[in-house]
Amino acid sequence: MSAETWLEQLHDNGYRITAARRAVVDTVFSSTHALTPSEVHDAARKKYRALGLVTVYRTLEKLEELHLVQRVHQPMGCQAFIAAGIGHQHLLLCQQCGRVEFFEGDDLDALTSSIAKKTGYQIKEHWLQLFGLCSDCK
Amino acid sequence: MSAETWLEQLHDNGYRITAARRAVVDTVFSSTHALTPSEVHDAARKKYRALGLVTVYRTLEKLEELHLVQRVHQPMGCQAFIAAGIGHQHLLLCQQCGRVEFFEGDDLDALTSSIAKKTGYQIKEHWLQLFGLCSDCK
DNA sequence: TTCTTTATTGAAAATCATTTTCAATAATTA
């Protein structure tokens, strides 16, 4: 998976490849931190100075629609985006520096069936997110 | 725990008990659904017609500060509030009707220490949320 | 390549949620 792959996916879905979109895609693709639209704008303008904030919003919207980026929920706010993981993955966030990692391999079947029994709910999905300190920050 | 308890807590923390706050507290305390400030406003105005939306925001802020309500994160948005659980609890949300339940008794120690080993992170907290259909909706 | 079509652009305006300001009011306590 590379930034070019994202551009191809946009193209395959009938969207055009532009300098503005390249700048946004490159920026978000290569970031290890979740970025707000405004942060994407600041960073991407280093690659394409004329980029407008509106185009950042519009491009993020399309990338989210194609499941190439996903929104990150944090106590301080939920407007930031990160390159999406592949398949069923969960997030691990550094509380100090904001670095984001994915992990997989959670087995919550025992838990969910126990909760299903107790509550009478039929459980369809789960969100799991871990917070802590990354190897650099701890 | 009753709505009166919330009012007492507000009072104990130096806040005054007013008709406006009663209406907000009663509304949020007794709701089985997460409510946005605007939804709280609409509902609470049935109890106290003169209630302003600004007061809803201010009251929710204080209730959150006292850990009596908490924000609910959902795919569609993160502005809604619900009466907080006691101690370490997680949320279970009905995707159909929006009903919210708490559950406890998750044991993620095995998972977190495995992830800690793999990633080098020191894990401090976790968020877990289940989505599904409640007994009425399934 | 050049032309044509039409998606995309950035700026400005509009919208929506939330916060701040402010003078009037009402809860507390002395």
Place this chain on the structure above:
DNA sequence: TAATTATTGAAAATGATTTTCAATAAAGAA
């Protein structure tokens, strides 16, 4: 009961996001 001061709602201000629009540029056709 009076004095103090937190609280109120309305209006204004702010900040994030969305919409509008005319100009531009990407993509496919000729």
